[in-house]
Amino acid sequence: MSLAARVTTLIVAVLAVVGGVIFVVAHYLLGGPPTVDFAAATSGQVNVTMQTDASSDPATVPDHPTWVSYFIKSPASGSWVHTTLFQVPAHTRVNVTILGYDGSTPVRNQVWGQVSGTTGGVADYGGKPVKTVNGWNGPYLIQHTFAIPSLNLSVPVEAGPATCTTGPCTNNQHSTTTFSFMTPAQPGAYRWQCFVPCGLSYLDGNGGPMQTFGYMTGNMQVVS
Amino acid sequence: MAIDMQPESDRQPGREPGGREPDAPPPPARPWWRRPAVHTALAGAVIGYLLGHLLGNVIAGQYSQVVNSGQNDYAIVLGYVLGTLGWLAGLGVFSDLLRQMTGRPVHATEEARDASAGLARYFRYSLDHKVVGLQYLVGMIGFFLTGGLLAMAIRTELLSPSYHVFSSATYTAIVGEHGTMMMMMMSSLILGPLGNYLLPLMIGSKRMAFPRIEALSFWLTPAAYIVLLSGLMFGGFPFGWTGYAPLSVQATQGADAYAVAFGIMGISLILLGFNIIVTVICYRAPGMHWGRLPIFVWAMLTTSFLMVLAAPVLVGAMYMLITDRTVQTAFFTDDLGGSSYLWENLFWFFGHPEVYILALPGFGVVSEILPVFCRKPLFGYKVAAAGMVGVTLLSFFVWQHHLFDSGINPDMRPVFMLTTELISIPTGFIFLVAMGTFWKAKIRFTVPMLFALGFYFNFLIGGISGVYLSDVPADTTEHGTFFVMAHFHYTIMGGLIFAFMAGLYYWLPKMMGIRLNQTLGKIHFWTMFVFFNATFLPLFAVGMAGQPRRVYTYARSLETLNDWVSISSFLLGVSILIFVFNFVYSTVIARVHEEGNPWNSRGLEWQVSSPPPPGNFARVPVVLSGPYEYGVKDAPPVADLDPPLGVISNAYAAAAAEGAEV
C-alpha cells in the first residue's frame, strides 16, 4: 500500500476507535438520572419532597421497574422525577417530606431505628415527633431509611399501607415522614443511602437498588 | 519423526485429502465475500446468539437466577455459547473438517491464494503460524488497552473519597472487568504472539504441530472478549476476577458473561499449551537437543504444562458455575449440600498456576535477551531451566495461600505457608542467573535491555512483598487490602508487561521486518518505569494503612496518597500512549526496514531473513551449537541452514538400524 493509503486507513481506524470510546463514555454520562435543583432558596429554607415505592411503572422506569425506588418532586414543574440526585445550597435548612407508599421491611440492626442528625434530633411521623422507632413491634413500622453518613444524618422512614405499587404514586394512602437538617458549609457531593437491605433477592438484600443511583442511593450536591 | 525432510517442491504429487485426484481441474474460486472471514464470522455470531436466545426462552421462559432482574439466564448463556459456535462456523473452522468427512474436495486453491493475500489474510482463519502470531499480537495489545482504559476509570473514581463519578455498583463492575480483562484475556495470552510466532523459528521447525488448533486458539479470544465486555450491559459482575461463590451464584446476568468468557479462554489456553508442548517435543531440528534449547523455549514448555494441567480445572469450575446459575445444580450452595469452598479451591487450583503462566514467560524473555546484550553466555543455563521446572511442579501445591483468611482448616496454613516460601527458591534461581550473567559484562543499553533490567527491579519488589503475604500472621493484616493489589501489579505489570515490551522491541524487527523507533522507545521506557513505580509503590503504604480492595471510597486521611497515585497512573497511561504511537508510527508510517540481525544475536530465529520466508527454512537446518556462546573462542556457527540433501535421513537411518540391532 502507498503511504497515503496507509495514513488514510490509519486515520479512519483511529477515528472509529475514538468515536466508539466517546460514544460509550457519553452514553454512560448522559445515561444517569438527572439532578433536581433546589438551589433557589427562598427565606433561607428549602423544601424537598420525596416518595418511596415498592415498584414502578415500566413506562417511567424502563430499566428496573421491579426495584424499590425513591422519587423526588421537582420544585420547578411539580412533577415526580425518577432520581436520587438533588442539589441544595450550603448552610441552609432543608425540610424533607417523604411520602411512604412501600410496605414494611424491618431494619436488620436496631441502630437504624434511631433518628440522628436532624434539627431537634427528631423526625415527625404523621406529625408526631419521634426519637427512636422500634421497627419490629411498632407502633410505627419502618420501610427504608434516609441517611447521609458524613453528616451523621439518619432517619427511618415510616412504612405505608402499600396500596399503590406502580410508582410514582399520587393517591393519598401513604405515610408521611418529615424532618429538617442543616446543609454543611462546605460545598461538595454528599452521599446518601437507604440502610434497610431492601434489594429483594440480592445477596443479603444489599445489591441491585441499594447500590444504584435513582433507586436507594444518591448524592446530595451542596453548592455555595 | 514428523518433520518435512525435503523442500515442498521436491515432494511427490499425491492424492489430496478429500479425495481429489492430483490432475483433476481445481474447483473454481468463490468471490471474496462468499469466502469465510471476519464478516461471515460476525454474521454467524449474530445468528448463533439469536438462535441460542430463542432456545433459552423456549426452554425456561421467564426464569431468572435473580428474581428481580427480569432476565432469563438460560437465554443469555445459550446465546453466548451458540454465538461463539456461530462465530467459529462463520470463520470456516469446521468447513474443511466437514468437507473431508463427507469426502468432498477442500478449497485448496482459495486457501493458497488467501495465504499470500496481503492484509486480508489477517482477517481469515489462517493456518500460518506467523499470521496467527501477529493476529495474537494485535489482539493482545487491544485487550491491554481496553483493560488500561478501565484502570484509568478506577483511578478517576479514587481521586476523592466523597466526590463520585460512579456508583459503588458501577465501580465494582469496572474493577471486575479490568481485572478479568487483564488476567484472563491479556496476560495469559503472552505465548500467543511470542510463542506461536517464534517457537518454530527458535527450534528450527517449519510450522507448529497443529495449525488448525493454533488458529482456533486465537479465534476463540475475540469471542471471549466480546462476551466479557457484554457483561457490562447486564450491570457487570460484582465479585472481581476471582468470582467467589456464593456471590457469583447469586449475582445478576453479568455473571453469565464472566463464566462463559472465562470458560472460552480456558479452552483457548488448553489448546495453545497443548500445541506448544507437542511442537517442542516433536518438531525440534536435528541437533537441537534439550541442552541447546533456548531458555525462552524452556519457559514456553513449562508454561504450557501449567496451562494444560490447570486450565481444565478452571473450565470445569466455570461449567459448574453456569449450571448452578441455570439448571440449579448446587455445587457451590452450602444450604443445598454444596460448598462455596469448592469454588474457592477449584478457582485457586487454577489461579495459582495461572500467576506462573504469567511469570514464567517473563522470566524466559528476559533471560533470552540478557546474553545478547551482555555478550556473554547465559550464566547457569541448567540452573535456569531447572528453576523453571521447579516452579512448575511446586506451583500446584500452594493454592491455599489465597485462602489463609477464609476460615480453612487452620492446620492447612503452615503447610501452604511452607510450600509457598519454598517456591521462592527456584524463583530466586532466575535472579541468580541474571546476576551471574551481568558479572563483568559490557552491557549494551538498548531499549529491549532497558526493559529487561526494569523487569528485574520491579519483580524483585513484587517478589519480596510476596514473601510477606505468604506469611500467615502478616497476611492477616495485608489480605484484601491495596498491599496485595500493589504486590501483584508489581509482579504482573512490572514483571510480565515489562518483559513483553522487552520482547516486542527485541523481536518486532524479526516479526515484521520493521524496527520500532528507538528514541521513542527510550522515552517510553523511562516514563513507564518512573510512573509505574510512582503509581504502585505508594499503594503498599496505602494498603498497610488499611484501604480495602474493590471499594469505591476510603478514609479521608488517605486522600493525598490516592491523588498522587491517580495522577501518576494517568501519566503511566500517557506513557502507554507513547508506546502505541511508536508502534503505529513505526509499523504504518515510517516503516524503517530491518532485514538482517540488528542485535547480532546467535538465536536460530535471527539466522533467517526478516520477516522469515514462508515455511521459515528452505531446508530443515542442522543445529551445531548452543544459542548463547557469545565470546566463546572457536564456537561453531549456530546452525547449518543448508545441509546437504540426505544428511538428515541418513542419520536417522543409521539410528534406526542401531535400534533394530538391540
Ligand code: HEM
Ligand atoms: C495502567 C496500569 C494499571 C493501573 C493504574 C491499574 C489499577 C488498578 C487498581 C487501582 C485496581 C484495584 C481496584 C480496587 O481493588 O478497588 C486494580 C485491580 C486489578 N488489576 Fe490493575 N491496573 C493496571 C494494570 C493492570 C495490569 C497490567 C494487570 C494484569 C496483567 C492488572 C490486573 C489487575 C487485577 C487482577 C486486579 C484485581 C481485580 C479484582 O479485584 O478482581 N492491572 N488495578
Ligand SMILES: [Cu+2]
Ligand atoms: Cu431501602
Ligand SMILES: [Cu+2]
Ligand atoms: Cu497464589
